[in-house]
Amino acid sequence: MTDRVPVLKIGEVLLVSIQTDLDDQMVLDLQEDLSNRIVATGAKGVVIDISALEIVDSFVGRMLAHNAAVSRILGAETIVVGMRPAVAMTLVELGLSMSGVRTALNLERGLKLLRRIAAGRA
Amino acid sequence: MKDYAAECASLETVPVSTSGDVVSMRQMVRILAQRGGLSLVHQTKLVTAASELGRNMLVYGGGGSVRAASVTDAGRPGVFVEFRDKGPGIADLDLALTDGWTSGNGMGLGLSGARRLVDEFDIESGPSGTTVRIVKWAK
Amino acid sequence: MNTESNIRLLVDTLTEQREKFLTQWTRTVGEDLRGRLSTAELGRELGELYDAVLEAMTAGSLDSRGEHFAETRSLLIELSRNRARQGFTPTETVRSVFALKEVLEPSLTGDADSARAYLQFARLLDGLGLLTSEAYLRTREEIISSQAEQLLELSTPVVKLWDGVVGVPLVGTLDSARTQVVMEKLLQTLVDTDSTHAIIDITGVPTVDTQVAQHLLKTVVAARMMGAQCTISGIRPQIAQTIVALGIEFGDIPTNASLSDALRQALKEVALDAEDDVRGLL
Numbered sequence: 037m038t039d040r041v042p043v044l045k046i047g048e049v050l051l052v053s054i055q056t057d058l059d060d061q062m063v064l065d066l067q068e069d070l071s072n073r074i075v076a077t078g079a080k081g082v083v084i085d086i087s088a089l090e091i092v093d094s095f096v097g098r099m100l101a102h103n104a105a106v107s108r109i110l111g112a113e114t115i116v117v118g119m120r121p122a123v124a125m126t127l128v129e130l131g132l133s134m135s136g137v138r139t140a141l142n143l144e145r146g147l148k149l150l151r152r153i154a155a156g157r158a
Numbered sequence: 159m160k161d162y163a164a165e166c167a168s169l170e171t172v173p174v175s176t177s178g179d180v181v182s183m184r185q186m187v188r189i190l191a192q193r194g195g196l197s198l199v200h201q202t203k204l205v206t207a208a209s210e211l212g213r214n215m216l217v218y219g220g221g222g223s224v225r226a227a228s229v230t231d232a233g234r235p236g237v238f239v240e241f242r243d244k245g246p247g248i249a250d251l252d253l254a255l256t257d258g259w260t261s262g263n264g265m266g267l268g269l270s271g272a273r274r275l276v277d278e279f280d281i282e283s284g285p286s287g288t289t290v291r292i293v294k295w296a297k
Numbered sequence: 298m299n300t301e302s303n304i305r306l307l308v309d310t311l312t313e314q315r316e317k318f319l320t321q322w323t324r325t326v327g328e329d330l331r332g333r334l335s336t337a338e339l340g341r342e343l344g345e346l347y348d349a350v351l352e353a354m355t356a357g358s359l360d361s362r363g364e365h366f367a368e369t370r371s372l373l374i375e376l377s378r379n380r381a382r383q384g385f386t387p388t389e390t391v392r393s394v395f396a397l398k399e400v401l402e403p404s405l406t407g408d409a410d411s412a413r414a415y416l417q418f419a420r421l422l423d424g425l426g427l428l429t430s431e432a433y434l435r436t437r438e439e440i441i442s443s444q445a446e447q448l449l450e451l452s453t454p455v456v457k458l459w460d461g462v463v464g465v466p467l468v469g470t471l472d473s474a475r476t477q478v479v480m481e482k483l484l485q486t487l488v489d490t491d492s493t494h495a496i497i498d499i500t501g502v503p504t505v506d507t508q509v510a511q512h513l514l515k516t517v518v519a520a521r522m523m524g525a526q527c528t529i530s531g532i533r534p535q536i537a538q539t540i541v542a543l544g545i546e547f548g549d550i551p552t553n554a555s556l557s558d559a560l561r562q563a564l565k566e567v568a569l570d571a572e573d574d575v576r577g578l579l
Contacts, residue, residue: 057181057184057185058181059176059177059178059180059181060177060180060213061177061178090188090202090205091184091202091205091206091209092206093206093209093210093213094210094268094271095209095213116524117524119522119523119524120202120488120523121199121481121484121485121487121488121519121523122198122199122201122202122481123202124484124519124520124522124523125199125202125203125480125481125484125515125519126199126202126203126206126275127519127522128515128518128519128522129203129271129274129275129515130206130210130271130272130274130275131257131270131271131274132271133518133521133522134522137522139521139522139523139524140524141487141488141491141492141493141523141524141525142491142524145491145493145524146524148570148573148574152570152573155573157573199477199481
């Protein structure tokens, strides 16, 4: 597998929009790419859009939580946006609450939340 | 658990030996779930459980094969999936089914979490391999 | 006299006097149903049934569960489904079958031989009667479960309370099927209306046990993972007492005593966000 999830830079924000069903290797690659890009760009925030994901299993869930923790150490706040209701209900049943991860309903709200955090208001 | 595999006229089988295979297996299960009339939440739960069990099989059992079929019970449609590997087996099943227990580097939600996501769950494990069977009903 | 000759006797009698028996049967059943089915319709229904039974017996069978009676069974299932849907009682439905016994009784109890044949026929009808009541029950169960489903849909309206705030007033007992529906609807509404706050009002819920608390907690966690905040309001004093007495872990669930308090809190937060927007901070 050579497919990688693109990491886009917009100002001080890195945007990751996951559009395909990920296999485990792609998940690991993304994890690595993201931390490298945060360091390389000095980004202050990361938004991961998962609105296209039909399932999030414990592996992907763990990657999201791991990324949030790693990027925080590197000085960037991560917002996971667009989780589908069915996915959220499944994750709860699976026993994953992603308590360390900040979330927003959609990309727009995610970007707003990042700016609010930057302004020290959230 | 009933022997659903014996009742099914047509079982779809896919080998799982890479993480890419897990993705195609998930897609096969989702198509069956959609055809079986499972609600979106039920579909998502079933496919997520399949993903967990498929990965378990790959990581701990060295890969194997997955069989799936549409089943009915008293007019209620559902989907049956069987995961079979020829790995070393699970030494302590009760322990493996406990939340948070893991022999690898996962979070230990694979088996116990998958069990919570489906309606029927059955596991057999021995030195010659592990077989997990699950069923999710439409209601 | 053996079974074979009994069957022959029955078949002969039923064939010879078909018109007479059928008319009587239709009349008896018609009286039972007190005119709620037209005589013509009833006559056609029972005529088909009569001929199916006769045909199976002509083939030499008296076994209501045997292959010769397949046609009869499907007619009976059809009949009891219709009766169940039209609101007839189980007695009225099964009597449609048993009435044939009464009709045949006078013609078949003249001598010992025909009495024996009659008894065998009665046993056959008993079997068919049981089948009818089973089919009737199954249909009623289907009707009940489909109504329960409709009720589920009806009883959980998710309403928009304000821009960015949705609410769902829960009334009645919460079980897991219902909570599942509420949860799904509520979370979907959050996405559809781009709302960041949800309020579940449980003023109308009589009791909260460990399981209900679990369901509420799951909804709150799921909403949080989607990026919304979910509050439980309308916790009556007795329920608060029960929650504490049972030692239910409610810790992680934001709660308010009344819906208005919850709404005020949600509006405050929504307003704060809007203020940030206006200030051009964002």
